[in-house]
Amino acid sequence: MQQFNGVKVFSTTKFREREMMGETISRWLEQNPDLEIVDRDVRQSSDQEFHCLSIVLYYYDPSQE
Numbered sequence: 001m002q003q004f005n006g007v008k009v010f011s012t013t014k015f016r017e018r019e020m021m022g023e024t025i026s027r028w029l030e031q032n033p034d035l036e037i038v039d040r041d042v043r044q045s046s047d048q049e050f051h052c053l054s055i056v057l058y059y060y061d062p063s064q065e
Contacts, residue, residue: 002038004058011054018053025055035059 010025012018029037041056 002060004038004060005064006035006059006061008057008059009054010057011052013050013052018051021053021055025057032059034063035061 008028010021010028012021029035037057037059039058041054041058043052043054043056045052045054
């Protein structure tokens with residue numbers, strides 16, 4: 001993995017929010033065009049009632065040098 005200096009976590013348990021997660025992530029990326037995504041992690045967990053989806057983006061922000 002390349003060097004990173006920031007992490008952004010997107011997480012949801014609600015069905016409607018899971019459906020919209022891609023749009024939410026795309027909007028965040030558009031609002032932060034100077035960030036370089038260097039890796040990502042996708043996790044899913046569940047119990048008897050809830051299904052949690054988490055997407056973690058590791059990024060490099062050149063302004064933090």
